[in-house]
Amino acid sequence: MTGGVIVLGAGPAGRALAHRLLAAAAPVTVVDLNPERVWKSTFACWTDELPGWLADSAFAARLDRVGVAGTALEEVDRGYTVLDTPGLQRSLTLDGAEVVADRVVGIDGARVHLKSGRVLDGDVVVDCRGALPHPAPRQTAYGIVVDAATAAPVLEGHEAMLMDWRGGIVDRRRLPSFLYVVPLGHNEYLLEETCLAGMPALDLDELKRRLATRLGGLPSDIRRVEYVNFPLTGSSPQPWRESTFCFGAAGGFKNPTTGYSVANSLMSVDRVVGALAAGRDPIAEMWPAGVRAVHNLRLRGLSALLRLSPTQTIAFFEAFFAMPVEAQRSYLSRRDDLTGVMAAMTRVIRAVDMRTRVTVARGAMSTPEWAGDVSGTPPLHL
Template sequence: MTRRVTVLGAGPAGRGVAHRMMVAGLAVTVVEAHPDRAWHATYACWSDELPAWLDPTAIGAQVDSVHVIGTTAVEVDRGYTVCDTAALQRTLTLDDAHVVQGRVVAVDGERVRLADGTSVTGDVVIDCRGTAIRDAPRQTAFGIVVDAATAERYLDGAAAVIMDWRAGRIVNRDELPSFLYAVPLGHGEFLLEETCLAGHPALPLDELERRLYRRLGSLADGARRTERVTFPLIASGRRPWRLRPFPFGAAGGFVHPTTGYSVAAALRTADDLVGAVLDGADPARRVWSSSARAVYELRLRGLGVLLRLDPVQTTRFFEAFFAMPVARQRSYLSHRDDLAGTLAAMTRVFARLDTSMRATVARASAASPSASIPGWDAN
């Protein structure tokens, strides 16, 4: 008998898993308050993170390497992809799904109750509505989209710069640091974005806007449009594998707590979730192996470290990280269940730090990352 799957939310994670469920022959209902709303955010990832099944038309731009700039520039020899947002949404088609427009107010087992009083049922309910934690560490960013000629004046020959900590350095060590993120979008456009990687509270968007324009100067005059970003870096609970209904995507811990990337991880894992549903297995056991759980806990410790570093220490930290071989970087950045590789990467970074920074990192790592988030540790 065909199993009926109800997916709550139609962002990249929800739309992606619903799409793969239908490809596998499952009957899918998608519940979304705004099913026709166009996506406008920029989604990017390391190229080797992309699932093989993704339609190539969803790719907006790809580069073979990127630069990271602290006190000096380092070229990271790893491909990087920026999605064509509209094409990504379009290719994750929901044509064969039953789409229900509505706001979810309660989920009781297999029954989903909507604000208008109606209900939707399914044999399996997957929650892709994003994290429900409000008081959470967040990533924030303000960016402008410019033409290639304008971007080239900043890039100075680099194909893309994913972190530039140089300009606008903060003199006051109590202030949160930010960096410039400069990547091609395709169609002759580039995104130049001032980013606060992690803060609790994070830098407000108006402060990031001021920093960006101060950094770019006259380059900002070429802005075609702006982009504003703010999202939590943690799941809806400390242990997302225990939550019900089963959360997937940002709600389910697929946002990397120390980078903010999530879309590729969710798309790559979608077929594991599909396989669990087809087999009648517990999705949490299939998606969250013991090593994946351990890696997530380590990444949360990494977030705790970032939240305690001052601007100078933050720059040194990332210089140490990107000085590692790409294989070690990949273990920490991209592999959800590579416990040995994640530990090796963290150990290698720690070894490259000076004595004072080691003490800071050790203290931050020992602290509970949930201590300042009321109620989160209990889930």
């Protein structure tokens, strides 16, 4: 690679890509309207999803297992990591890059037009600006940060609670929500009422009300509040057809049934760097046929999830977390494991009652507009 890479966006995906390109001695230009903005979201993931090059300062908590609860409390015996958001941002240094604070108004091949009138020329452009506004199912959440003593009663002796449906509002006319509780370090915990997926999703006022109901009133010692509201799909349902390579949440690296994208981007970044360094097409490198099929299957999974009633949703996730961890890992974490993803989906569907199975099948066979063309997706054996 003789010229430079223009990275659009300085969020986790863009900053990680620029950081690793710089480590590979590649010339990099980063464009972001506010490149020094401080990240405020909480990022977490399964520990085995993370690359080995992350600095220790990027971690807030590393847990051996997490609790999950549908009708009863169980544990998932798989490591879970909560990232230290400021530490992660600081660790992804951009020393040596040209950082441009401006707004992108157009992309023409490897040329980027900025609002200021400046035009940047590079060898390749990578769009990491996140999922730009578009019609799609969304995930929403309302969270409060409290001390360990306040969090202890809801944790029931566990280090973290990934998904607790108990005590939530079960109303066939409304979307369900669950409680998510994780340590943030420094004696702080995040308690978050989460709407996993909805179109439309539950609004933040409703989630705040539900969290207060669940806790018997909001505590008086809330340290700060966190809000979540993002689309569960990228701007394009088929990012491999875009003329500009999109990376991170912008480019389909988000699991559409969980909303997790940061770890996937961090784990994939060195492969993207390798492709760029070798002059290979990063779209072809990151989106071979098997990966496209997995992506489409997960879009079908999201379509099915949106059709479930609250009680069916809880039963669905009970069946999911009853599977062996390896089957869970295939569906949640592996972009290229088509056989494993199909087997996991089929296994869950066969474990639920017939009414839920039919609902899932209808959702999985539908093709909502936000999912694009999934006609080439392998069929599930229901």
